Amino acid sequence: MTTHSDSDVIPSGETLERMTENLQKVEELSERLQRVLTNRQTHNPALDGPNQELFGRAAQAYWAEAVNNPAKVFEHQMTYWADTMKQFVQAQQELAKGKLTAPEDPGPKDRRFANPLWETHPYFNYVKKQYLINAEALTTAVQDVTDLDPSEKNRLTYFARQIVDLMSPTNFLATNPDALEKALETEGQSLVQGLENLIHDLEANKGELVVKLADETAFELGRNIATTPGKVIFRNRMMELIQYTATTEEVHKTPLVIFPPWINKFYILDLKAQNSLVKWLVDQGHTVFVVSWVNPDPTYRDIGMENYIEDGYLTAIAEIKGITGEKQVNAIGYCIAGTTLALTLSLLKQKGDKSVKSATFFTALTDFSDQGEFAPFLTNDFIDGIEEEIEDKGVLPSVIMARTFSFLRSNDLIYGPAIKSYMMGETPPAFDLLYWNGDGANLPGKMSMQYLRGLCQRDELARGGFDLLGHKLTLGDVDVPLCAIACETDHIAAWKDSYRGIQQMGSKDKTFIMTQSGHIAGIVNPPTRNKYGHYTNPDLKLDYADWLAGADFHEGSWWPRWESWLKKRAGKMIPARKPGDSSHPVLCDAPGTYVAKKATL
Structure with missing residues (x-):
């Protein structure tokens, strides 16, 4: 089908025979496909x-x-x-x-x-x-x-x-000329392999079609992904708390805790040594703790945002203070965990608790007045459908979340990979980021509806306050020194919306950095790659357009700039700490056990 001679294009008798055999295999696989579709688990x-x-x-x-x-x-x-x-x-x-x-x-x-x-x-x-x-x-x-x-x-x-x-x-x-050419070149074997890939993906998700983006056999947690040395030193029903092993003789006095989003697993910040923010922070002399959230099953139906705050944020902070002997911690919240960090900071302010010395927000939304690309998924009929799905299953299944996010970039995350896998018969690439992307987590039923109704739809945190734990939590209560990192092409948390929420916070000490690229690549941007630059402008009173117009552009990763900000609030240097203590014995090696649980129902 390319510029070949006629003799090259016309299949030989032997080739036609092999193609016929492969097409017979397709018929057999079609019966298996029919069984999967007949017994598939449906959704609303x-x-x-x-x-x-x-x-x-x-x-x-x-x-x-x-x-x-x-x-x-x-x-x-x-x-x-x-x-x-x-x-x-x-x-x-x-x-x-x-x-x-x-x-x-x-x-x-x-x-x-x-x-x-x-x-x-x-x-x-x-x-x-x-x-x-x-x-x-x-x-x-x-x-x-x-x-x-x-x-x-x-x-x-x-x-x-x-x-x-x-x-x-x-x-x-x-x-599709690519697929047709491949079928001729492989004598139909690509079609057989493609159908096997399709059936495998359907079987893996009980009949729901979620295109596998990465070769799952290429990665093993703790072996070639999520490998930064550390120990799980605390565990409850909501999370495991990991303390990472120091690589420097001295460390900053104030410990650092990272709260990752619980929509996916924490190791987005610890993929490989070359792009691990966790390892990089340890190497800069910080005592780093990371929360690894549980992957909820239907027994977590009644778990709400209040449980994430009490059994997650507040408990982690208390345990870290106990282990290190420090009165304060520096905290990071990524995506929905950044939104919840803002809720937690408001609660601590109202209680007079100064346990958090500074806060950093990675691509976090706290003002949802502009729903952006997610608007089609925040209408009442869609949220009503989610509520019915939760009523039936107890959780919002990860497959629903994955599909929703994928359709925002359907050509890149659905159709393109589907063509390669199902029509070309190719094995998905061994790509750590895509492997992580496919390793989703369920969301508890109650928490999902609190987030979707109260925060996303009604925008209560930015409009009068969000009622939780007997308090009306507001952005104005957030008064600790803060730094926010948003991403220029983020389709999940648009930078201008992140900026608008930061503007409403009560802190007198605010820093806002906008990095190039999107929700993940903009954050996982190590200095050694020198790939994406970033923008800064100290005047946060400007609207977002004027802020960007007056911003300075800097080549390279934002990590060093932010770490310079962080270490000014991280205290003096002290001898390096070992994970855990007598009251916090080591439970297991990092990355722990919760991260290994797959999202199944």
């Missing part, structure tokens, strides 16, 4: 998309527009018809030449269409260009729907984009 259909009312209102708005402004609708139709007919005529002219020649205008570039055949082969070029015409027509039609509530318009736009991405010709075997 409300989690798959909006009900028909949204599309009904959209159609009604579109036709109302046609009546009130027919010229715009005619313009849409004429543009679509003209583009379609133009490219049809061009394709006919190419075919009339009696040979397959590349069109003069191959159309716009798109990384999904990297194979040269998309430009040089009339059939594939026609398919590509018609798809792009169709995609543009649908996108324009949705954009021009005016008589629709903004939240509904936002959701309609999101699902229209999902339809456009789904219908890409690269997602179908008959219109």
